[in-house]
Structures are given as structure tokens and as C-alpha cells.
Amino acid sequence: MAFAVIKTGGKQYKVAANDVLKVEKIDAEPGSIVTFDQVLMVDDTIGAPLVEGASVAAELIETRKSKTVIIFKKKRRHNYRRRNGHRQLLSTVRITEILTDGKKPSAKSAAKPEAKAAAPATSKADAPAASSTEASSAGASFKDDVKLIGGVGPALEKKLAANGVTSLTQIADWTADDVAKFDDLLNFKGRIERDDWIGQAKDLIAGKPPRAKADKE
Template sequence: MYAVVRTGGKQYRVTNGDVLRVEKLAAEAGEKVQFNEVLMLGGEEPVIGTPLVEGAAVLAEVIDQIKGEKVIHFVRRRRKHSSKRTKGHRQQLTLLRITEILAEGADKTGVKAAVGAGSVPRSAAPKPAAKKAAAKKAAPKKAETAAAAEGDDLTRLSGVGPVLAKKLKEAGVTTFAQIAAWTPEDVAAMDEKLSFKGRIEREGWIEQAKKLAKGKE
């Protein structure tokens, strides 16, 4: 079963387990959100909305808040007083994973609706208490990083040079054990952060990291 949802002025065809990037949502990593603008449900008996499918929804889990590729915009005016101007922009995005597609009962899930970050007034921004709760969830990872302050030589991994090793450490990855424990969701999130989509699987980092980690025991 698949669904076509609308968010941020764009449409996406999704199925369970899909990982996708959408325009930034007002949600923290680890939160669950619900897309209520379902335009179509596909499968054995497709349902097309008019314009929305009543009672349908798509549930998703936020993996991380990321930035898109940098776009350079150059403007030159050739007049009496010529001028040049260069602007750079990186779109704010939310990386999420689809967890469930509902054909009905959208109003009974209790999951908050997915809302674009730009449409949320400051008064409705997450309260400090909510931020503290999110920080507590992230505490185990921070503790793990602190325990391995010195870290491993990540350049021993295939395709990892000093620059890429620095990026990994800035992302909180300092040991082979961390890489060896990556899930498919972790790989997708790290692909986005490093801007090297598919490289982790292509170079076989996880298998290499498992061997290197065992060699330290």
C-alpha cells in the first residue's frame, strides 16, 4: 500500500519504511508526526481524494533536522552603475521515516500534525521543558562520545581521509564501535550530513568497523 501526501507545497509518494526529506517541520528528532493531507491511497483498491482522502493519514518519525545542498545565486546589473551580487542559500529540511499509512481513523491516533516550521508562531515554539526532555533522550549518545574522548583513527576506513574523518567527529562519531552499530536509519541520516549519499554502503564502512573494533578488544 502506498500514499500520496502533500507538505511544504510538494507532493510525495510514500510507503512504509521510506526515508525522505521534506521542508522543515516544527518537530524534534525522535518525535512522531502525522500528515493529514493525503491526496491518494494506492493498492488493490485505489482511493483518490476530492481533494483529500477523508480520514486517511500518514505517520512518520523525525530522524534529524538537516540542510540541503548550497545554492549560489549570482546577479549582475549592466547599467550606468553596474553591480554584482552573489547570494548563497541552504534549504532547511527535515529527514524522516514513514512508519504507518492509515486509510481511516486519522483523528484517533493522538499524534500531532506535521506543521511547517515557518508557519508556527514564536508563542507556539517548543517550551524549555520539552527541549530538556529531548536532551535527556540524547544523553546516552553524548555519554558514549565522552567515554571515547580520544576516539579511533577513522582514516583506517576505506575512502576516509583527514577531512572526512573531521566531519565524522564533528557529527559525534569517534569510534569504530559506533559505526559498527549503525542501523539503516543511521546510515541514511549520516549520508545526508556528509553529502556522500551511498558511500557508506559502497565502501563497506560498517563491516570494516566491526573488524577494526574487534581488533582492539
Template sequence: MFAVLKTGGKQYRVQSGDMLRVEKLAADAGEKVQFNEILMLGGDAPVVGAPFVAGAAVQAEVIDQVKADKVISFIKRRRKHGSQRTRGHRQKLTLLRVTEILASGAEKTGVRAATGAVSGAAVTAAAAPKAAKKAAAPAKDTDDLKQLSGVGPALEKKLLEAGVTSFAQIAAWTEADVAAMDEKLSFKGRIEREGWIEQAKELTKG
């Protein structure tokens, strides 16, 4: 009997005793895991799932946590010499030995279901939107710089990134400060044209 199982977004055709490398699982060497997403059972009486075969499972023993080999990436450039390089990333994998294929009764075995391991990159990616939102939100003691003429959300963000958080700072700018800020904002002359310093002084008084 053979089975077609699904894990890590891929499908594998396995038989009892097969050695298998799959996307990293949250399991240690020596542990037994069970794959419950079985797409097909083959043999004398094949069964095709819709999408999975009810009650079927594949059990396996974790041999080791390994990494895939580095791969050579060849890049072909039009009218130029191609280039190749070894990619530094090595995918984390789990080495398994298939121990048993169950046609039914998977829910009664008590063997822990195989689940993917969340990588550090995934955790970082998931946390990134929250961190970006937090960073974009102005601090409690930050003035609403959009009150200045010509300042929208994008320009306000640039000002905050440059360390400008209050009207008092802008009101105290010198000619040297204005010149330096013109360079940072890439809007040369805007500060004087829009009269930010005068506006800031009035807003500070208010």
C-alpha cells in the first residue's frame, strides 16, 4: 500500500519504510508524528480523497532536523555574459522514516499531528506590519506637523524621521538648519516659500 500525503504545501507519495525530507516540522529527533492530510491511498482498492481520505493517516518517526544544500543560481543576461552564484539560504527540513500507513482509525491513535515549525523570518514578517504601524504613529508629545502649509502625511513622516517633532523646533531653526533640512527633505526652498518658521512661531503661541 502507498499513500499520497500533503505537508508544507507539497505532496509526497510514500510507502512504509521510506525515508522522506519535508518542510521543517515542530518535532525533535526520535518523536513520532502523524500526517492526517492524505490525498490518496493506493493498493488493491485505491481510494481518492475529496480532498482528503477520511480516517486515513501516515505515521513517521523523526530522524533529524537538517538543511538543504546550497544551490547554484545561473542568471542569463541579454547581450552580456551570464553569471552564477551559490545562494546563501539553506532551507530547513525534517528527515523522516515512514513507519505505518493507516487506512482508517487515525483519530484514535493518539499520535501527535505533524505541524510546521514557524521560522524566525516568518515571525519577523508577521510582526513587521505591527511594528511599522507603531513607528508610523506619532508620539503623544508630537505636534501635528500637517498644520504647516504644504505638509501632508508623507512629508510629515519625513520630518518625524529627521527628528522634527514639534513646532518649537521649527520656530528655532537657523539659516544653517533650514539649509540642512532642505537637503534632507529634497524640497529646496519650500521651508522659506511656505513660511514654516513664521507659522511654527504662531502655532507655538497658540
């Protein structure tokens, strides 16, 4: 397998096709093809100092900050202490080609950024169709989630589930005895009737929006 030694950001790297490495920040967009012209060695050919006509092409994957490095300075007997942090910007690249004799990156590699840029456009075009489908099915189904009832959060949901109540249909079918039972069991002090849980559950099953949301609107 062909390999090369390149120099970038003041450091040297031994690379081969499909290698992924992190280098000093490169000013380019993710998905674009970048070229390293400072090639010190290609297989058995050693440059003086560079190999003439050689270059290495790579795809820029991302640029992000590395982990924090702590810089601590101290001077004895001077009560001097300084502590700073530094996060270096590093670019992650994938080596695509090792080129010689002045060759340029192949068309296949150069076409990759265009394909990636086209992907978001496809997803945006599909977005209206998805939203219209959701809108058409909104009245035909409902989200059976007890947290849609005003005042019921994750904590109350767990308490209700511990007592066998996990759906809006169960609450909608409660009788007066059930209301009294759960009100006493969970120490609600009349909260179920006061907030009209049964009425809210029936409205949600019928496809109406949660009352808290409707009140805001």
C-alpha cells in the first residue's frame, strides 16, 4: 500500500488512503476536498526537502475544538501562580488519494461535496409532504399520553402508572367511585374533579388540543 509523509501545521504525518487523522485547523467547509502540497516522502522516494509533483488529497470531515489543555505556571517564593485552559481547533480529514507527477484530485473525490450539499435540499422538499400527512391524520388518531392532561407531569405519570393507570382511555372511563378512590389514594385533595381530568381525557381522545395549549392560544 502506498504511503506518504506530509507536513501541515508544523507537524509531520505518515498517511495512506482512507486514513482518518486530526490536523491543525484547515479553513474549508466540511465535505470539501483539501490538498496537502508539502509531501516529504512517497513510498521509497524521499524529497529534498519535498517530493516534486506530489500531493495528498483529503476530504474535510469536521472542525471542532479539542479537549482542554491546562497551562499552569508557578514561580517559587514569589506567590505567583497562573492557571489557564486552551482548546485547540483541530480538523478531522480522511485521506482520499496520494498523487504524483503533478496529478490533480480525481473527479469522483471532487464531486463528494456537491452530493452532500444536495442532501439537505431533498429533505426540505420532502418536509411539506410529511407535514400535510401529519395534519390529515391528526383527527383520525390521538396521542395516548396522560401527561397531556393539564397539571400531569412525569412525577404524576409515574404515580398513576404504579397504580395501574397508563392511558387516557382509562381516565375517561372513570366513575365517581374511581375518582374518589384515586383522589384519596394519591392525596390529590379534589384535584381530579377540580381540573376535570375526565373531561380533558375525553377531549384529547376526540382529537382536541390539550386545554393548556388551547388556553394559551
